[in-house]
Amino acid sequence: MNIIRNPKDVLSGLLFIALGLLFGWQTQELPMGTAVRMGPGYFPLLLSALLGLLGLIILINGLRFPGEMPSGIAWRALLIITGALVFFGFGVRPLGFLPALGVSVFVSALASRLFTFRTALLNTAVMVVFAWAVFIKGLGLPLPLLGPWLGGY
Amino acid sequence: MELFDNLALGFSVALSLQNIFYCFVGALLGTLIGVLPGLGPVATIAMLLPLTFGLPPVSALIMLAGIYYGAQYGGSTTAILINLPGESSSVVTAIDGHQMARKGRAGAALATAALGSFFAGSVATLLLALFAPPLANLALQFGPPEYFSLMVLGLIASVTLASGSVVKAIAMIVLGLILGLSGQDIYTGTPRFTFDLPELSDGFDFVALAMGMFGISEIIRNLEDEHQRSLVAAKVKSLMLTKEEFKRIIAPVLRGTALGSFLGILPGGGAMLSSFASYSIEKKLSRHPQEFGRGAIEGVAGPESANNAGAQTSFIPMLTLGIPSNPVMALMIGALIIQGITPGPNVVTEKPDLFWGVIASMWVGNFMLVLLNLPLIGMWVKLLTVPYHVMFPAIIAFCCIGVYSVNNNVFDVYTMALFGLLGYALVKLDCEPAPLLLGFVIGPMLEEYLRRAMLISRGDPTVFVTRPISAVLLLLALAALVVVLLPSVQRGREEAFKE
Numbered sequence: 225m226n227i228i229r230n231p232k233d234v235l236s237g238l239l240f241i242a243l244g245l246l247f248g249w250q251t252q253e254l255p256m257g258t259a260v261r262m263g264p265g266y267f268p269l270l271l272s273a274l275l276g277l278l279g280l281i282i283l284i285n286g287l288r289f290p291g292e293m294p295s296g297i298a299w300r301a302l303l304i305i306t307g308a309l310v311f312f313g314f315g316v317r318p319l320g321f322l323p324a325l326g327v328s329v330f331v332s333a334l335a336s337r338l339f340t341f342r343t344a345l346l347n348t349a350v351m352v353v354f355a356w357a358v359f360i361k362g363l364g365l366p367l368p369l370l371g372p373w374l375g376g377y
Numbered sequence: 378m379e380l381f382d383n384l385a386l387g388f389s390v391a392l393s394l395q396n397i398f399y400c401f402v403g404a405l406l407g408t409l410i411g412v413l414p415g416l417g418p419v420a421t422i423a424m425l426l427p428l429t430f431g432l433p434p435v436s437a438l439i440m441l442a443g444i445y446y447g448a449q450y451g452g453s454t455t456a457i458l459i460n461l462p463g464e465s466s467s468v469v470t471a472i473d474g475h476q477m478a479r480k481g482r483a484g485a486a487l488a489t490a491a492l493g494s495f496f497a498g499s500v501a502t503l504l505l506a507l508f509a510p511p512l513a514n515l516a517l518q519f520g521p522p523e524y525f526s527l528m529v530l531g532l533i534a535s536v537t538l539a540s541g542s543v544v545k546a547i548a549m550i551v552l553g554l555i556l557g558l559s560g561q562d563i564y565t566g567t568p569r570f571t572f573d574l575p576e577l578s579d580g581f582d583f584v585a586l587a588m589g590m591f592g593i594s595e596i597i598r599n600l601e602d603e604h605q606r607s608l609v610a611a612k613v614k615s616l617m618l619t620k621e622e623f624k625r626i627i628a629p630v631l632r633g634t635a636l637g638s639f640l641g642i643l644p645g646g647g648a649m650l651s652s653f654a655s656y657s658i659e660k661k662l663s664r665h666p667q668e669f670g671r672g673a674i675e676g677v678a679g680p681e682s683a684n685n686a687g688a689q690t691s692f693i694p695m696l697t698l699g700i701p702s703n704p705v706m707a708l709m710i711g712a713l714i715i716q717g718i719t720p721g722p723n724v725v726t727e728k729p730d731l732f733w734g735v736i737a738s739m740w741v742g743n744f745m746l747v748l749l750n751l752p753l754i755g756m757w758v759k760l761l762t763v764p765y766h767v768m769f770p771a772i773i774a775f776c777c778i779g780v781y782s783v784n785n786n787v788f789d790v791y792t793m794a795l796f797g798l799l800g801y802a803l804v805k806l807d808c809e810p811a812p813l814l815l816g817f818v819i820g821p822m823l824e825e826y827l828r829r830a831m832l833i834s835r836g837d838p839t840v841f842v843t844r845p846i847s848a849v850l851l852l853l854a855l856a857a858l859v860v861v862l863l864p865s866v867q868r869g870r871e872e873a874f875k876e
Contacts, residue, residue, distance in 0.1 A: 233542075238804035240548045247555050250570050254562075264562035264569055267824045271555050278548040285544070288582035294805040301600035302801065305593065305773065306794050312777045313790035325774055332773045336766035339602055347767055351774045363428070365782050 231293045233286025240279030248272035301335040307333035320371035321360075326352045384506060387733030390822035391741050396439050396734065399432070403440035404742045407447020407455060411467075412455050412757045416772065418448040419814075420595060422708045423587035424772075426715075427779045434716040436743045438461040439738040441712060445705050446498065446739065447687050450746045453490045453681055454757055455791050458483060461761070466649040466684040469656040473669060473676030479673050484616040487754065489626055489674055490681040491581050491747050497634040497682035498743035501689035504638050505696075506736050509725065513697040518723035521829035522840050528823050530698045533854040534643060536812055549803070553816020556581055576788035581796075583711045585789040587816060588776050589796025590810045591704070596769050597801045603766065616751060622674050623858060629679035637686030642693050643702065651687030652680035689739060696732060697722055700819070704811045707818040 228234050251272060257263025281288035308331040315324035330350045359365045390396060410421045421443055429437035452467035457474035470490065477486040519527065536546040559570035560580025571577035616625070637651035637657065659679040660669045669676050692709075694700045699720030701707035713720045718728065725732050750757075780793045800810050834840035842848045 232806050233545075236545060236548075236803070236808055239806070240552070240803070243552060243555075247570060250572070254567060254569060257830055258836060259838070262828045262831060264565050264567040267827060268555060268558050268569060271551055271558070275548060275555065278544060278551060281544050282542075282548065296601050297805060298597055298601040301597045302798070305597055305600075306798060308773060309593070309777065309790060309794040309797070312781075313787040313794070316781060316787060316790075321475040325777060328777055329727070329770045329774050333766070335597075335600055336769070339768040343767060344770070347770055351771055355774065355778060359778055359782070363431075365466075365778075366785075367782070371717045 227287060230286040230289055230291025232291055233282050233289075235286075235294070237279045237281075237283025237286055240282060241276050242279075244272050244274075244276030248276065299337055300337075304335040305332055308335075316367075316371075318371045318373045320369050320374055321367040322352050322356060322369050323371070323374060325355055380506060383510075383729065383733050384737060386729060387506075387735075387737030388741075390734030391439065391737035392729050396436055396738060397741065398743045399436045399440040400443050400738045401745060403443020404447040404745050404749060405443075406440075407444040407449075408451035408454075408746065408757065409447075409760070410444070411448035411451020411453075412760055413763075413768065416768070417595070418445050418593070419704045420588070420592040420772075421448075422705060423584060423591055424775050424779045426584050426587075426708065426712055427783045430715060430783070434718055434728075435734045437712055437716060438709065438731065438735050439742075441709055442692070442735060442739060443742045446685065446742060447746060449684050449688050450491070450494060450750055451757065453494075454487065454750065454754060455761060457486045457490065457677070458754070458758055459761065466688075467651045467681075468649075468650050469680045470677055472656070473671075473673050476670070476672030477674065477677065482672070482674075483623055485674065486677050487751065488616045488618055489622075489677050490647060491751055492684035492738040493626065493630045493633065494676045494685040495743050496630055497637060497686035497748050498689055499740060500634050501638050501641070501686040502736060502740045502743070504690060505693055505739075506733075507525065509567050509693050509697045509732075509736075513722035513725040514692065517870060519722075519846070520844070521826045521833060522844050522847045523850065525823065525826040525830050526841055526847040526854070527698065528700060528819055528826070530850045530854040531694070531698075531702070531858075532812075532815060532819065534857050535702060535815055536858045541807060541809050543858075543861050545808045549808055549810070549812040550816040553813035553818075554587070554820040554823060556813075557817040557820020563821070563825065564828070574788075576786065582780070582783065582789045582792055583715070583817070584783050585780050586796050587704075587708060587711070587814060588780055589793040590800035590814065591796075592772065592776050593793060593797025594800030594804060594810070596772060597797070598804060599765060599769070625674055626678035629655075629675040630682045632658065632662075633679040633682030634686045635797050637683030638690045639686035640683075641690030641702075649687075651683035651686070655679040655683035685743075692735075692739075695720070696724060696735070699724075699822070700865075701815055704814045705864065707814045710818050 236249065245267040250268060251265045251269040254268070255263035256265045256269065296364030308328040311331060312324050315327065326348050330344055330348045333339055333347060360369065391400065406421065407418065408417060410416045422444055429440060449466055452462055453470045453474065456462040456467040456471035457478050460471050460475040474486045474490070477483065499870045536543055536550065550585045555570070559577060561568055568578055633655045636655050640651045640654060656679060657674060659675045662668055662673055663669065663673065691702045691706055692696050694702050694710055695706040699710065701710050710720045718724065776793065777790060780789045781787065783789060802846060803810060830840055841851060
């Protein structure tokens with residue numbers, strides 16, 4: 225902990241350096257062109273280098289000046305909400321729009337520490353009916369209500 | 378007078394039945410999200426963007442604008458009544474507004490906020506009508522080097538006026554620029570930063586990125602510390618101001634309007650900075666500064682006028698130059714691009730109905746807000762009793778529907794989840810997501826102007842400093858950067874943003 229004075233800056237510096245390297249590496253397969261006729265890779269490489277440089281500055285600042293640890297990461301909410309979104313992505317085709325939405329709403333409600341089964345179920349029901357009424361009936365979005373796994377088309 | 382012809386055209390557009398309807402919907406939705414803490418205008422506009430794709434561009438923009446200034450109104454209502462600012466720009470309103478409410482002057486505070494906002498909104502709309510066309514004309518003279526420098530200035534200035542570390546904010550801009558370049562190169566069609574995924578051949582989806590960075594990551598952040606809100610709303614008795622109160626608010630409203638109008642034009646300015654600046658000015662100028670913090674009516678009148686004026690004039694650079702000064706304006710530009718309109722000085726001449734229609738609708742919308750807000754206060758307060766753990770799953774549902782319905786593509790849902798995670802991580806590391814969105818929108822334009830400028834100058838990079846306008850713009854950007862990085866200014870900034 226003696227070398228790293230500001231963990232937030234060190235971490236964000238490393239993140240920016242990593243992203244700069246990643247994008248810079250991605251530009252390697254692109255034609256650079258010349259300054260007069262810039263190819264597709266010219267400006268992206270320039271920006272990637274700049275990002276890496278800025279990351280380095282932030283990293284060095286983080287080693288020089290004291291700061292705080294990043295605090296109170298909501299791991300539970302993070303995992304559950306991401307899970308709910310990914311589930312919607314996986315489920316919307318095979319299960320259909322409304323079942324996927326319903327499950328996602330219910331699952332995301334679990335992210336709260338104030339979760340109760342009753343309100344979550346009620347919330348899910350309201351959202352499904354609302355989505356059906358507004359988006360399918362009202363706005364006529366062409367989304368299959370039930371997917372092939374549930375006997376739809 | 379050309380101005381009156383133009384305004385007449387604007388009002389004829391804004392007062393069509395359809396546009397009045399969308400203006401109303403926008404203002405109502407804006408007030409709603411302004412009232413609800415934990416749901417900001419950026420997330421809401423991102424969520425509603427897909428719904429506006431089917432509308433004509435004018436109606437879409439009118440509704441989105443309504444959400445933005447409606448949110449400024451709604452935020453102040455809850456700030457005054459229950460000391461819970463719904464928007465960051467009404468944080469200062471809560472200081473004195475709520476104290477007034479506790480002294481039984483809630484009605485007066487609300488009326489002051491509404492009147493001040495309406496006055497400021499009207500003045501700012503007029504300023505917009507007056508200054509936007511000449512500015513657009515000036516911008517039409519700009520060549521690619523000037524545009525490039527202007528965008529650099531815009532990006533740098535937006536960072537220097539924001540809170541937090543400047544280096545980090547610039548890094549966020551650069552990251553945004555890179556992400557904005559993903560997809561096919563405009564000149565050669567070469568795929569860039571697509572990671573060999575066919576879904577990325579058009580680049581990262583704008584709606585998915587905005588919703589992830591601002592909607593999803595904000596929900597996760599709000600779930601960090603949950604507590605049951607116990608709300609005691611102050612009773613609203615009479616909305617009337619006493620004669621003495623009325624006299625006391627005139628000067629602050631005028632000053633707030635002037636200050637907000639000016640700060641709103643600056644990149645990175647807008648509503649929040651305006652209200653903070655106005656509060657500190659009113660406190661310094663006041664003859665009874667000891668009253669501030671204990672229910673000084675000037676502390677409501679000034680900031681409320683300033684934030685509304687700032688919200689309004691921040692449309693000027695967006696509509697005339699195509700340069701966003703804050704994330705909401707970046708979303709507006711995204712909406713225009715999706716509608717097939719290239720934002721920039723040409724909008725004024727080529728789409729006069731759009732330009733003047735939106736301007737006129739702001740006045741109509743501000744008027745509606747006064748009518749809408751004061752009688753409906755009871756309803757807004759009731760809404761606040763909806764707890765967050767009931768609200769956020771619904772927001773998730775809207776995000777899912779919104780992002781999926783744009784292209785009927787599940788990949789966009791995953792993109793949103795990814796940017797939600799990235800956004801949360803960055804916020805935890807004290808990196809503000811707003812500059813990233815500005816960079817994302819400006820990225821493709823910046824590259825195009827750079828390439829064109831270099832083509833004109835035959836590869837000579839000094840073109841940016843030998844052309845006078847471009848040189849001045851770059852000098853301003855440099856000056857802004859140097860000033861912010863001076864240690865003494867940095868300390869002052871920290872103090873200014875602490876409150």
